[in-house]
Amino acid sequence: MKFKRLVERIALTRPGDFLRRNLGPTVLLIFLLTFPLWEGSVSGPVHIKFLERMRLVGIYTIVAVGLNLLLGYAGQVSLGHGAFMGIGAYASSLLALRAHVPVYLTILMAMLVAVLISLIISPILRLRGHYLAMATLGFAIISFVVLREMTWLTKGNEGLMGIPKLSLPGVEVRTMGGEYYFIWIIAFLILIFSRNLVNSRLGRALKALHHSEVAAETMGINTSWYKIKIFALSAAYAGLAGALFAHIHSFINPGIFQLNLSIILLVMVVLGGMASIWGSIAGATVVVFLPKVLEAIPYWFGNKSLTQWFSNNYSNLEPMIFGIVLILVMIFMPSGLTRGLSDFFRYRRSPFVNPLKRGSGI
Amino acid sequence: MNETHFLKVENLTKLFGGLAAVNDVSFSVDKGSIKAIIGPNGAGKTTLFDLLIGVQQPNSGSIWFEGKNIVGYKAHQIADLGMSRTFQTIQLFGNMTVLENVMVGRHARTTSEFTQVGLRLPKFLREERKIKEEALKNLELVGLGLQADKLADTLSFGQQRLLELARALATSPKLILLDEPAAGLNTYEIEELRNLIYKIRDMGITVLLVEHNMGLVMRVSDEVLVLDYGQVIAEGSPEQVRDDPKVIEAYLGVEVNDFGGEG
Numbered sequence A: 001m002k003f004k005r006l007v008e009r010i011a012l013t014r015p016g017d018f019l020r021r022n023l024g025p026t027v028l029l030i031f032l033l034t035f036p037l038w039e040g041s042v043s044g045p046v047h048i049k050f051l052e053r054m055r056l057v058g059i060y061t062i063v064a065v066g067l068n069l070l071l072g073y074a075g076q077v078s079l080g081h082g083a084f085m086g087i088g089a090y091a092s093s094l095l096a097l098r099a100h101v102p103v104y105l106t107i108l109m110a111m112l113v114a115v116l117i118s119l120i121i122s123p124i125l126r127l128r129g130h131y132l133a134m135a136t137l138g139f140a141i142i143s144f145v146v147l148r149e150m151t152w153l154t155k156g157n158e159g160l161m162g163i164p165k166l167s168l169p170g171v172e173v174r175t176m177g178g179e180y181y182f183i184w185i186i187a188f189l190i191l192i193f194s195r196n197l198v199n200s201r202l203g204r205a206l207k208a209l210h211h212s213e214v215a216a217e218t219m220g221i222n223t224s225w226y227k228i229k230i231f232a233l234s235a236a237y238a239g240l241a242g243a244l245f246a247h248i249h250s251f252i253n254p255g256i257f258q259l260n261l262s263i264i265l266l267v268m269v270v271l272g273g274m275a276s277i278w279g280s281i282a283g284a285t286v287v288v289f290l291p292k293v294l295e296a297i298p299y300w301f302g303n304k305s306l307t308q309w310f311s312n313n314y315s316n317l318e319p320m321i322f323g324i325v326l327i328l329v330m331i332f333m334p335s336g337l338t339r340g341l342s343d344f345f346r347y348r349r350s351p352f353v354n355p356l357k358r359g360s361g362i
Numbered sequence B: 001m002n003e004t005h006f007l008k009v010e011n012l013t014k015l016f017g018g019l020a021a022v023n024d025v026s027f028s029v030d031k032g033s034i035k036a037i038i039g040p041n042g043a044g045k046t047t048l049f050d051l052l053i054g055v056q057q058p059n060s061g062s063i064w065f066e067g068k069n070i071v072g073y074k075a076h077q078i079a080d081l082g083m084s085r086t087f088q089t090i091q092l093f094g095n096m097t098v099l100e101n102v103m104v105g106r107h108a109r110t111t112s113e114f115t116q117v118g119l120r121l122p123k124f125l126r127e128e129r130k131i132k133e134e135a136l137k138n139l140e141l142v143g144l145g146l147q148a149d150k151l152a153d154t155l156s157f158g159q160q161r162l163l164e165l166a167r168a169l170a171t172s173p174k175l176i177l178l179d180e181p182a183a184g185l186n187t188y189e190i191e192e193l194r195n196l197i198y199k200i201r202d203m204g205i206t207v208l209l210v211e212h213n214m215g216l217v218m219r220v221s222d223e224v225l226v227l228d229y230g231q232v233i234a235e236g237s238p239e240q241v242r243d244d245p246k247v248i249e250a251y252l253g254v255e256v257n258d259f260g261g262e263g
């Protein structure tokens, strides 16, 4: 009977399913695990420090995944996740510096602090769309000012120095390779956890409330509570990422976690693709490597003075470059890089849309 | 007293500014019956559904569902209690597949939380599999089994209405509210819908139906309630209501006036 076969096809798990579901992640894992072994042979010739940068990609991936759950799946925008990173970074650093708590514990505590603060401000989730964006913007500004002005605790603009390195019970992670593995193992686990999350009743609930809150409620979904939960989870991810950031850089100040950072995080989500867990890696990769590639290009053509000029001026140009990239992607590839490309391979559909044709795009 | 009724609505009123969209409405619904609510456009039928399901809160009155006054309950709590609905203006999750839409309907009847889901613990896997099976059963019931993998957006209008029905059924309701399920359907589809409504009733689900298609209402319902300007103007068997002068006036009166006004 047709129906029976249908049930079998869709509902029942078959032997190959595990492999099929995990093929992509396995390839990614192998790539990540072996990367430090061969990256050196690529790094040199192209003048990009891959390993150093890949640590950052891992950190940003963690935040971007959370932000993607919040924005891409649940449809709730946040301009405050840079601030949650800052909160995590400061919480972890201060606990390690002042209270001498081991770093593997301060990282967990940093996540808790970020969650607590997200719960305190969670009433703003009753706001919708632009209003929520404005409220989270307010939160980002307040956090920045508080970090700057609470000088007795945070030393203000001067920042915190000598932040201890990452550690596991008994071992301090000192090498760049060690940090790379530390960060990426966490990032990978978070990717898998989040992927599982979206392929479940919880992920469906998020997508449902994104589309129609009334219909979602009618299906028994406590929409306001789900928004709070996913907001808190994404804050935990951001707090974790902030803590990792602090412990690999050993120096932080409030300026790092300004609104700029929140916007760049959003750029990653949009670039990678809304409602796309793996896209977060793509978004983070582009954001981290784009400046380095731009910086290296003149070098490839033997023009050192241009490289010099570029690295001196890049930080001023960065917002503009990302602005341009963002606008181009929004116009031509509104479903993001990963979705656009996977659509291309799966349906042989061009990843580019013609913006002049109405109704094209997502 | 109130426990004896499956659903009992008492003196329910909903004001929008100065307009009483639902005005002192009282009625009751017997378990296992099919009751229709009819009335001219703007009579307050959809608003009444919104009040029952908790999407809107009434200004006064009470709603007794299985002996409990559910006024003040949130929509998701009422879904948990076993009331579900379809929408007059279709409210599907268009970016999800047909199957996923119905799977969302199982939300109220499942419990896996973040850790179980994130780590794919056995409880989650068992539950997820049951969700899929139940959802497919409901899709099959409304005849959409073969569309399971399509995006909800891509279905025809009639199929989308059926999908809403499947999704509402997936919540395992005791009472289902159908808001104009026949709107936009052709005669063949309406006939199918009628059989479907009987099937739903035979599953032990009580049906409350808002419908403009009088042919369907007269044949399918055990009882009919007539609203006009937010008030109950008649209640009884389809035959009683059809012959009620007040009902005829409410329907025809409007038309005659409109006719006169324009001509």
Ligand SMILES: Nc1ncnc2c1ncn2[C@@H]1O[C@H](COP(=O)(O)OP(=O)(O)OP(=O)(O)O)[C@@H](O)[C@H]1O
Pocket: B016, B019, B021, B039, B040, B041, B042, B043, B044, B045, B046, B047, B048, B088
């Ligand atoms: N959210 C709202 N705010 C203000 N007025 C409303 C609102 N919802 C409904 N109304 C008004 O309440 C009245 C009843 O509307 P309702 O949608 O319940 O009618 P209905 O019987 O379902 O009509 P139809 O047969 O056209 O679907 C109408 O006059 C409508 O304009």
Ligand SMILES: [Mg+2]
Pocket: B045, B046, B047, B088
């Ligand atoms: Mg209506």
